[in-house]
Amino acid sequence: MAAQDIAVVGGIDTHADLHQAAxxxxxxxxxxxxxxxxxxxxxxxxxxxLRSHGEVLAVGIEGTGAYGAEIARFLTANEVTVVEVDRPDRKARRDNGKSDAIDAYAAATAVLSGRAAGTPKARNGIVEAIRALRVVRKSAVKARTQTINQVRTLIVTAPSSVRDKLRGLSAKELIDTLARSRPTGELADPACAVKTALRRLARRYQALDEEIKEADREIGPLVTQTAPGLIALPGVGPETAG
Structure with a gap:
């Protein structure tokens, strides 16, 4: 029987540099x-x-949201049905051990048996653009929170000459005051070292805050364009809608 007369199913175990296909x-x-x-x-x-073995009915891919994203896009663009496979078949692992080839065969088998039937996200267009921008925003928010926590921890353990001048300030007042400060003295002096560290942390906080605002300015119009009805709901802003 010629290859073109055979129906086949593919499976791909994805990695950073090499994909194992079966x-x-x-x-x-x-x-x-x-x-x-x-x-x-x-x-x-x-x-x-894949096509050299016959008519490709579908290809199961593990990791379409990570290492498999680009091969999933490529196959879809070439009119190949792509099925998302959550994880390699556990029974195959118990019976045969762990290997890339086994996992690739397991992905194909999951598609053929119907165990895997998920449609991977397209990861293109405006939704993918929003996702990418939100990844950066999220990391900046996390870093900003870490920075203000470090500021407060340093103040708690700082000499009273430093701590007393900062007592009672709001977060914004604290950051602005520390960012404008000009520590003097020897860095071997704990008070001078703490003042220097606090100024650097405050300026880092300000830089991260501006990065978050810039991300919001970029994300907002994209989310509004994509989901105007969602943005129109009370209490739903660009970040929540995104």
């Missing part, structure tokens, strides 16, 4: 497995290799 026939027999580089040329070779 192909099975319509009754689940293992036909072949091979590694391909995670490059445009590698993706093209992988698709050609």
């Amino acid at each position: 192909v099975i026939d319509s009754i689940g027999r293992h036909l072949a497995t091979e590694q391909f580089e995670t490059t445009p040329t590698g993706y093209r070779r992988l698709l050609d290799w």
